[in-house]
Amino acid sequence: MFTLFGEYIQHYGNEVWIGSLINMMSHFGISESSIRGAALRMVQQGFFKVRKIGNNSYYSLTSKGKRTMMDGFTRVYSMRNYKWDGYxxxxxxxxxxxxxxxxxxxxxxxxxxxxxxxxxxxxxxxxxxxxxxxxxxxxxxxxxxxxxxxxSSIVSHDNQELIQRGWNFDEIAKEYDMFIEKYRKKFDDFKERAWNNELSDRECFIERTKLVHEYRKFFFIDPSFPNDLLPPDWSGTKARELFFNVHQLLSVPAIRYFETLFEKAPDCKFVANRDRAINPFMDII
CATH class of the missing domain: 3.30.70 (Alpha-Beta Plaits)
Known part of the structure; x- marks a missing residue:
C-alpha cells in the first residue's frame, strides 16, 4: 500500500477509493478480504484516515502515514552523490x-x-x-x-571502526548484487519487447510496482551513507543506476494503466501531477 501511495496515488490527490485500491492490489494476487483487513489495520495504527461518501470509503494518508511514506520515497529517489559534512x-x-x-x-x-x-x-x-x-x-x-x-569526532575509535560496529556492508552488497543480476536480465528483455511493441501497459504497471517495492526493501538495510564513507566500487551505486533505467523504461505505460484503475472521490478537486508520477527523480534532491 505504501508503494502504491508513493508511486501513484500521492500524485493524484493522495486519496483513493477502496474499490480502486482492491483493483490495483488484485494485480499482485492479494485478495479483497486481505486488502480490506490491511486498510483497517492501517487506520487503527494511525497511518490511514477514511471518509465515507454514500456507501463508498475513501482512504488517504495521515500526517504519520505521509511521513512514513515520504521517508521511503525520498530515500528511493533522492540523489546520493553527496559529501559527508563530518558530523x-x-x-x-x-x-x-x-x-x-x-x-x-x-x-x-x-x-x-x-x-x-x-x-x-x-x-x-x-x-x-x-x-x-x-x-x-x-x-x-x-x-x-x-x-x-x-x-565531529569520535575519540576512542576512527570512523571506519565505528562503521564496522554499526553496519554490515558486505551483507548489504550481496543483496544489491542479487538485485542487479535479476534486473539486468529483465532490463534487456523489457528493452527488446518494448522495441517490438510487445510490452503492454498492464505489464508495465505490474513490473514498475514490483520493481519499486523490491528496491524499497533496501531502505530497511542500506543506511544511505555519503559517498566518502562507502566501500570502494559500491554495489549500491550500480543497483541504483539499473533501478533508474528500468523504472524510466516502464514509467509512461505504467502511469497510463494506473489512470484506468484509479477513481477519485466525486468531491475531490486536484490537478494530477502526471509528470512527477512518470519521473519521480526529476526534483528530489
Missing part, C-alpha cells in the same frame, strides 16, 4: 522495562532512518537526519527517554 548524529535512550514495546519501536524506527547500533542503547548516523529524528521523538512522545546530539 555523527548520536542518539542514546533509556526506556523503562514496562515500556518494552516502545523500546522495540525506537529500534525499528532508528534502523529505518539509517542509524546503526554502535553500543548498548547508543545509535549513530552520519546523515543529516536531525529534523526527521525530532519529528519521530515528538510523534511518539519520547522526550523523557532519548537524547540526540552531534559530534
Amino acid at each position: 555523527w548524529r548520536i542518539l542514546t535512550y533509556s526506556v523503562p522495562e514496562e515500556k518494552r514495546e516502545l523500546r522495540n519501536q525506537i529500534r525499528k524506527e532508528l534502523s529505518l532512518m539509517g542509524f546503526g547500533l554502535i553500543s548498548h542503547g547508543t545509535w549513530a548516523s552520519p546523515n543529516p537526519v536531525e529534523k526527521q529524528v525530532m519529528e519521530f521523538i515528538k510523534d511518539y512522545h519520547l522526550e523523557p527517554y532519548v537524547i540526540l546530539f552531534t559530534s
Whole structure:
C-alpha cells in the first residue's frame, strides 16, 4: 500500500477509493478480504484516515502515514552523490522495562532512518537526519527517554571502526548484487519487447510496482551513507543506476494503466501531477 501511495496515488490527490485500491492490489494476487483487513489495520495504527461518501470509503494518508511514506520515497529517489559534512548524529535512550514495546519501536524506527547500533542503547548516523529524528521523538512522545546530539569526532575509535560496529556492508552488497543480476536480465528483455511493441501497459504497471517495492526493501538495510564513507566500487551505486533505467523504461505505460484503475472521490478537486508520477527523480534532491 505504501508503494502504491508513493508511486501513484500521492500524485493524484493522495486519496483513493477502496474499490480502486482492491483493483490495483488484485494485480499482485492479494485478495479483497486481505486488502480490506490491511486498510483497517492501517487506520487503527494511525497511518490511514477514511471518509465515507454514500456507501463508498475513501482512504488517504495521515500526517504519520505521509511521513512514513515520504521517508521511503525520498530515500528511493533522492540523489546520493553527496559529501559527508563530518558530523555523527548520536542518539542514546533509556526506556523503562514496562515500556518494552516502545523500546522495540525506537529500534525499528532508528534502523529505518539509517542509524546503526554502535553500543548498548547508543545509535549513530552520519546523515543529516536531525529534523526527521525530532519529528519521530515528538510523534511518539519520547522526550523523557532519548537524547540526540552531534559530534565531529569520535575519540576512542576512527570512523571506519565505528562503521564496522554499526553496519554490515558486505551483507548489504550481496543483496544489491542479487538485485542487479535479476534486473539486468529483465532490463534487456523489457528493452527488446518494448522495441517490438510487445510490452503492454498492464505489464508495465505490474513490473514498475514490483520493481519499486523490491528496491524499497533496501531502505530497511542500506543506511544511505555519503559517498566518502562507502566501500570502494559500491554495489549500491550500480543497483541504483539499473533501478533508474528500468523504472524510466516502464514509467509512461505504467502511469497510463494506473489512470484506468484509479477513481477519485466525486468531491475531490486536484490537478494530477502526471509528470512527477512518470519521473519521480526529476526534483528530489
